[in-house]
Amino acid sequence: MNPAERLAALRAELARAGVDGFLVPRADEYLGEYVPPSGERLAWLTGFTGSAGLAVVLADRAALFTDGRYTTQAAQQTDTTLWEQRHITEQPAADWLAEHAAGRRIGYDPWLHAEAALGRLERPGFSFVPLPANPLDAVWTDRPQPPMAEARPHPLRYAGVAAAEKRANAAAALRAAGEDAAVLADPHSLAWLLNIRGGDLDHTPLALGFALLRADASAELYMDPAKVPAETRSHLGNDVVVRPRSDLPAALAGLAGKTVRLDPDATPAWFAAHLREAGATIAQGDDPCRLPRACKNTVEREGARSAHRRDAVALARFLAWFAAAAPTGRETEMSAAEHLLAFRREVPLFQAESFPAISGAGENGAVIHYRVAPETNRPIRPDECYLTDSGAQFLDGTTDVTRTLWTGPGPAPEALRARYTRVLQGHVALATLRFPKGVAGPHIDAIARRALWQAGLDFDHGTGHGVGSFLSVHEGPASISRAAKPVPLAAGMILSDEPGYYLPGQYGIRIENLLLVRDAEPQPDQVKPFLEFETLTLAPYARALIEPALLSAAERGWIDAYHARVLALIAPGCDAATSAWLEEACRPLS
Structure with a gap:
C-alpha cells in the first residue's frame, strides 16, 4: 500500500472499532526512544522515521507532531497533503484535538501510552477510549515479527x-x-x-x-x-x-x-x-x-573514561583521514560514515554504533537528526561544512560525539567562523561550569546559549541528554533542556554538552562532548557542596572554523588545555601519520 492507502485502511479499521480517531505514537510497548522493526508503526503509517513523534488520525484529517529536531525531516518524508505538520511544543497535540475532535471518541492502544502522557493530551470535549487490539496492526499485514535475541x-x-x-x-x-x-x-x-x-x-x-x-x-x-x-x-x-x-x-x-x-x-x-x-x-x-542507574558507580565511571580514550583513537584516525580526503570531493556522506565505523570496529570491546551515525554535508547538516540513506547520499564537496555525530557501544561504556568540520582547501567564510565560535563558546561555558548541588538541567541550559543569544541566534533542541553505561545513548532522568523535568544533577551522571546552530538549506553546526558530573573541590567560604563536570570526550575542535578574536583569554586557555590533554592521551595510541595530524590540530590557539 502507498501512504494514502495505508491511511485509508486505518480509517476503515477505526470505523469498525467504533471510534472516531486514533493516536499513533513513535513508541512501542516499552515506551523507549528506539524500537525494533515490529514497533515502527509511526514510520509505516506516515513515512516519518525520526525517534520522536505522534500521529493523530481522524476520519477527515490527520496531523503529525514532531519536535524541533525533526520538523524539516518530517516535511521531507511525509505526504503533506495527507498529514498536517505540527511542532509538538509550539502547537501541542492536545490543542489540535480540542479544536478538531470535539464530541469524538479517540481510540488508543493502552500498551503504547503511559497514563501521564495520556493525561497531558486530555481536554474537555472529546474522550479517549482504550482499545483491546491495535487497529493499525490489523492493516499492517507484513509487520515483522518481534525480536528474539538472547539475554x-x-x-x-x-x-x-x-x-x-x-x-x-x-x-x-x-x-x-x-x-x-x-x-x-x-x-x-x-x-x-x-x-x-x-x-x-x-x-x-x-x-x-x-x-x-x-x-x-x-x-x-x-x-x-x-x-x-x-x-x-x-x-x-x-x-x-x-x-x-x-x-x-x-x-x-x-x-x-x-x-x-x-x-x-x-x-x-x-x-x-x-x-x-x-x-x-x-x-x-x-x-x-x-x-x-544514572549515577554511575566507580567501575562504570572508570569504564567510561577508558571507553572514551579508546574511542578517541578511532576519532583521531577518522579526522586525519577526513582532512586529507574531504578537499578532493571524491567522498560522500555514506563513505565518510563507513570509514568512521571501520576505524571504530578495530577498537577493543567495540560492540556496535550507539545510534546510526549522522553524516551531513552542507544543507543536510542543517537537518538536526539527519540520517543519510542511499536516496539522500551526496558528495562531500570542497569548501563546505560537514557535520558528523556518532557514537559507539563498548562493553565498558557508551560514547557520543559531534564535530563540525570545514572541508577546505579554502578558508571558511567569516560569518560561518563567527557562528561556529559562538557555539564553541557555549560548549566551553557549560563544560567549565561549577554549580551547587540541587541544580537541575533546566537551570543551566541557558549557559550554553548565551553567546548565541547575544547575536540573536538559537537552536531548537536541548543542550544535553543523559548517557548510559553500555546502555542507551539517551538516558534519563536528567537532561539539560528548558523543557526537561528539573531532576537535580548528581555525581556519576553522564550528560552531553551539545549546543548548535542551523541555517536551513545551507549548513548545520553542532559541537558535542560527554561530561561526567563529579564533586568539586571546596572553595574558601563555600557554605554548600558544589559539583562540576569532567570532560570525557577527547577530540580536537575544527581550527579552520574558530575565530580566536571572539574568544576571551579564559576560553582560549581552556581550549588550549583541552587540546594539550587530547594530544597527550591519544597520540601515543595512534599511528605516525595520525599523530602528526593530531599535533597540528592540537597546537595552541594563542
Whole structure:
C-alpha cells in the first residue's frame, strides 16, 4: 500500500472499532526512544522515521507532531497533503484535538501510552477510549515479527555492582515507602538491575521485557523463556523467575490488596488498568532503578573514561583521514560514515554504533537528526561544512560525539567562523561550569546559549541528554533542556554538552562532548557542596572554523588545555601519520 492507502485502511479499521480517531505514537510497548522493526508503526503509517513523534488520525484529517529536531525531516518524508505538520511544543497535540475532535471518541492502544502522557493530551470535549487490539496492526499485514535475541549476562567487571546487591537496595527503597512491589516496564531498568544485556535493538543492547520487583528483593522477569538461555538463568539466580509475558495478567491479579509502585511516565497504561481491576493500590513514583542507574558507580565511571580514550583513537584516525580526503570531493556522506565505523570496529570491546551515525554535508547538516540513506547520499564537496555525530557501544561504556568540520582547501567564510565560535563558546561555558548541588538541567541550559543569544541566534533542541553505561545513548532522568523535568544533577551522571546552530538549506553546526558530573573541590567560604563536570570526550575542535578574536583569554586557555590533554592521551595510541595530524590540530590557539 502507498501512504494514502495505508491511511485509508486505518480509517476503515477505526470505523469498525467504533471510534472516531486514533493516536499513533513513535513508541512501542516499552515506551523507549528506539524500537525494533515490529514497533515502527509511526514510520509505516506516515513515512516519518525520526525517534520522536505522534500521529493523530481522524476520519477527515490527520496531523503529525514532531519536535524541533525533526520538523524539516518530517516535511521531507511525509505526504503533506495527507498529514498536517505540527511542532509538538509550539502547537501541542492536545490543542489540535480540542479544536478538531470535539464530541469524538479517540481510540488508543493502552500498551503504547503511559497514563501521564495520556493525561497531558486530555481536554474537555472529546474522550479517549482504550482499545483491546491495535487497529493499525490489523492493516499492517507484513509487520515483522518481534525480536528474539538472547539475554546475556553483563560481567561484574563492567557492571561494578552485583545484581543481588542492586535488587536488595531497590527492594529496601520499596519497603521504606511501604510498598510491596514495583512494576519495571523499562527494559533499561531490567538490564541495569539484573546485569543483563541483549540484542533486540540494533544500537541499544537491550533484552526487551517487563519485570515485577518484590519488596523481599525477589523478581519475576516477563520475557519469552526462549530468550533466556541456561547461562543467563544461572546468572539470574534462584530469586529471579523467568515467565512468559502471557503470565502478566495473572501476576497483576495476584497483587490484589497490595501496594504497587508504578512510574506513570514510564509504564504503559495497560498495567494501571489491570492493577486497579485487581484491587491493588497504585503508588505513583519513579522507577526505583532509574536514578541509581544514572549515577554511575566507580567501575562504570572508570569504564567510561577508558571507553572514551579508546574511542578517541578511532576519532583521531577518522579526522586525519577526513582532512586529507574531504578537499578532493571524491567522498560522500555514506563513505565518510563507513570509514568512521571501520576505524571504530578495530577498537577493543567495540560492540556496535550507539545510534546510526549522522553524516551531513552542507544543507543536510542543517537537518538536526539527519540520517543519510542511499536516496539522500551526496558528495562531500570542497569548501563546505560537514557535520558528523556518532557514537559507539563498548562493553565498558557508551560514547557520543559531534564535530563540525570545514572541508577546505579554502578558508571558511567569516560569518560561518563567527557562528561556529559562538557555539564553541557555549560548549566551553557549560563544560567549565561549577554549580551547587540541587541544580537541575533546566537551570543551566541557558549557559550554553548565551553567546548565541547575544547575536540573536538559537537552536531548537536541548543542550544535553543523559548517557548510559553500555546502555542507551539517551538516558534519563536528567537532561539539560528548558523543557526537561528539573531532576537535580548528581555525581556519576553522564550528560552531553551539545549546543548548535542551523541555517536551513545551507549548513548545520553542532559541537558535542560527554561530561561526567563529579564533586568539586571546596572553595574558601563555600557554605554548600558544589559539583562540576569532567570532560570525557577527547577530540580536537575544527581550527579552520574558530575565530580566536571572539574568544576571551579564559576560553582560549581552556581550549588550549583541552587540546594539550587530547594530544597527550591519544597520540601515543595512534599511528605516525595520525599523530602528526593530531599535533597540528592540537597546537595552541594563542
